[in-house]
Amino acid sequence: MSTHESDIRPEVAAIRSNPKAQVLIIGGGINGIGTFRDLALQGVDVILVERGDYASGASSASSHMIHGGVRYLENGEFRLVRESVQERNRLLRLAPHYVKPLPTTIPIFSTFSGILSAPLRFLTHKQGKPKERGALLIKLGLLGYDSFSRDGGSVPRHKFVGHKKSLQKLPKLRPDVKYTATYYDAAVENPERLALDLVQDALATGPQARTANYVEAIGANGDAVVLRDVLSGQTFKVTADVVANTSGPWTDLTNAALGQVTKFMGGTKGSHIVLDNQELFDATAGGEVFFENDDGRIVLIYPLNGRVLVGTTDLEADPAEPSVTTDEEIDYFFGLVKHVFPTIHVDRDQIVYRYSGIRPLPGHGDTAPGFVSRDYRIEHGSFAGSATVKQLSLVGGKWTTFRALSEHLANDTLALLGRQRTVSTTDLAIGGGVGFPQTPAAEANWVKAHGADLGEARARILLGRYGTKAAAVIDFIVAHTDTSGDTVTDAPLATLPGYSVAEIAYLMTEEHAVHLSDLVLRRSIIAFVGALDQGVFDELSGIAAEAAGWSPERLADERAQAAENLRFFHGIVLEAANTTAAAVN
Template identity: 85%
Template sequence: MSTPNPAQAFHAEDDVRSNVEAIRQNPSAQVLIIGGGINGIGTFRDLALQGVEVILVERGDYASGASSASSHMIHGGVRYLENGEFRLVKESVQERNRLLRLAPHYVKPLPTTIPIFSTFSGILSAPLRFLTHKQGKPKERGALLIKVGLMGYDSFSRDGGNVPRHRFVGRKKSLAKLPKLRPDVKYTATYYDAAVENPERLALDLVQDALAAGPHARTANYVEAIGASGDKVVLRDTVSGETFEVAAEVVVNTTGPWTDLTNEALGEATRFMGGTKGSHIVLDNPELYEACAGGEVFFENNDGRIVLIYPLNGRVLVGTTDLEADPREPALCTEEEVDYFFDLVGHVFPTITVDRPQIVYRYSGIRPLPGHGDTAPGFVSRDYRIEQAAFGTSTTVKQLSLVGGKWTTFRALSEHLANDTLALLGRARTVSTTDLAIGGGKGYPQTPAAITTWVRAHGADLGEERTRVLLARYGTNAAAVIAHIVAAEETDAPLESLPGYSTAEVDFLMGEHTVHLSDLVLRRTIIAFVGSLGQPAFDELSALAARSAGWSDERLAAERAQAAENLRFFHEIVVEAANTTAAGAVN
């Protein structure tokens, strides 16, 4: 069976996309960034704010690769202490606290509880793991070891962070709070991290922030780098199939797990990467949702892997695995991994039944980790570094490659990568992103009273209830969505299949760099993630997308077929490509 290509080209009656055309008309910049994951996007925003002429290209949709397959966590990485990655933990905790302030519309505090079943276990094996970075025989971490780790973790939050410090409680209080836990639990330790509810939209906010800096910042999705020609990068528009060249003083490779493959295409063989695969499932299981008591349950399974179970967007997210992976192959959540997830849920919540019909979404991705030889996957560094390499045969173009990186540290990483790029350009930083709010986090109201004030100020035409939904969905960028809906006047109506959305809102989303139907259902919304993409919704959204984008019947059929195959192949969501319901007819 052939692998679905989410960037499949469509040639029939496609207009030239304006963002691609803008790059073709002026095919040069000081910096070209290849790779529109969270780190490439963050660097794009940072350089744009400095006034640098910068172009970002992404071969798929923004944040559609490794950045779309995370655990949705913004966390300090308490387990990285055992790896000796103290610099990374300190930076991660500080960035966690910062994102709670800068992106409060999507990044929310998350109480995290570790169930503990022994007091002294792991005391002797932990130093050996620390020194050798070999997993060895799994050994459960006991209360004393976890206590020491959390004390160190708290010490990194002394930068004015606004999350509480950890606390330990015994069996009685633990079971009072989490009564479905294994009855032999001895203690629980609770600390705070954060979750990002809609990471793809947060990434899109960063893109919009960059473009708002001025016309010196340009970007196009579904444009891939396929080679080098002298001092220029050869690009291909995957929608039209056309190729063109772009010149830049500095080329920045932020293609994550595919960094070596990109460098190879550009003419330089590198062996930087060694990513591992992580999979997750999303469950519609009210009993498990309730058992989490509004927080994450985080523990080490018997095989030494870290496990997380937590409520997210009304569902329960369960993950993750840590398996060797080949970036040339698609990452899929296998049936063996699903069985593994069910076993680990039973390990900590033995009376709760989970089964396959409760899975509403599954996904998998390859972490952009460095090459690691025989180091156990769990001990591979989650830190990042920046490598300078030759750009093809050019003697003038400089090239930087990012190795590693994680969601939590994207702002600090982007600052570092931007600084290195500025140094190559002989320029100085003029704008700091340290305290710069992101997208819909600008002016976001964070108290019930402030929310009510904002809603009343912006909801006169839509009503308070609808305005509150849009504020929660888009942050203060909801003001632009509201204006678009209001401008639609009488033509706006709730969707028949998804009454929480409206026709004008979908039209607005189609204007957000949305090229394919998959972009709409997987990344501009969380409709697929929460299990709401049934056949009627798929049909209705398809018709609305076609109307907004001006697709022909042939293009619409191709979009439906490709979206249906992607949903089935990568996420086990089954919809028919053929239009099967009346909801598909939108006038």
């Protein structure tokens, strides 16, 4: 994208004015951000840079699940399952504004299938000819899964029911279902906003924590990392005692840019579609339907943000190429829905959003994609042959375990710095989860305390959208709207009344948004739920331009970039040219 503004962003200026740090983290996905927060809490002088927007790479392409990974038991990854279950329970406590319990049901169509093939799969990690898992095998797996939840978590144990009760609960299921098994995991309703909360937590610790999105690492110069501000094109150098590469599937590519040859990564592609299908939404009965397809791939169908999420694929992928959802994958998803809900019609007109990404998995040779380890490791080395600068490269990592992973990576970094941990994140609430009301009475009290200016109904909406960070949003709205009358005028959008002009201005000016795409894809779920039609796009772009001070040329560039991004990656077709007066404020 070309740029017409040459001013250096304040975030970049803060790094350039003090280009020396104890730690430089390259990669602002969930694990890099989590490590940034952890180190900042220890008082470490730390810089985080991300070549795109925060959580815009692999972290934006997850299944929105916080889960223990029941299937990882078959891979023998018991340590990972234990940690994942514990972190799932922990995130339900630490981030209750975004992480919610999710009942998960496995439909089962046989009793003994898979008993003989499962040990072979466990020992060889080869897919072979897929064998459906029967009730006995699933029961054994869930008993083991439950055993990892004995850390005081409040998630219920699994339950098994037979044919009759299964169809009473989920009447649209295939009529030949013999049993269903229901256990609990969790869903993260807005993962990108949770990542942003972590960024804000880090910055709140003090000036020793600095970060900038749209800044990429492009090379090494002696002991320094050469960075480029993507927006202005300007380059500058930063030195650090420890360089941490947390760039996910692109870890090897980042190392190559820094002059090192590594072959750590071997990610696989996962795609999803979001459907506006009320019948399918109702058929899930408020929970996830989780099963293994005939080809051995794990499948999920569940209600999310008023829509239905269907995923996922597991295909070999090249991180150097853009990841998009293909027509073949969409056909595959439709077949999956028919496999468990044979009478429910789904078609392409119901798709409101699609997305795809590459999992940051380790290299795996001829191991089948479904058996590639989902665990993580930290590779130690020296930066660009430096005698003094140390480098850590993260291989692997999941949304569910980001806090524990960040703790491990931070501990390794602290050891290299000769420092001790002073703050634990084990029970430290995240962002808008701090003081989040856990009961209807507590919610009513919060809403009453913060609803004096905008009204309690609006305060309740903002609480649901931002957690207790809504207090800052409300303060901003009050400060930036008409207060000449008895009440604040929080003008709703003409095309999207659930949002207001001042709220959109807040997202653009207070939350590190650089592009229009950041607003519609990651500061909000407007695109995800299919609410981004042409009128909304026009109105939002006009408000964003005014809030950010964009010139007409910059606005035209932003609209063109956003329209192409939405079309190519997400299947949303919009006109880039200005079509309403609202788009040219």
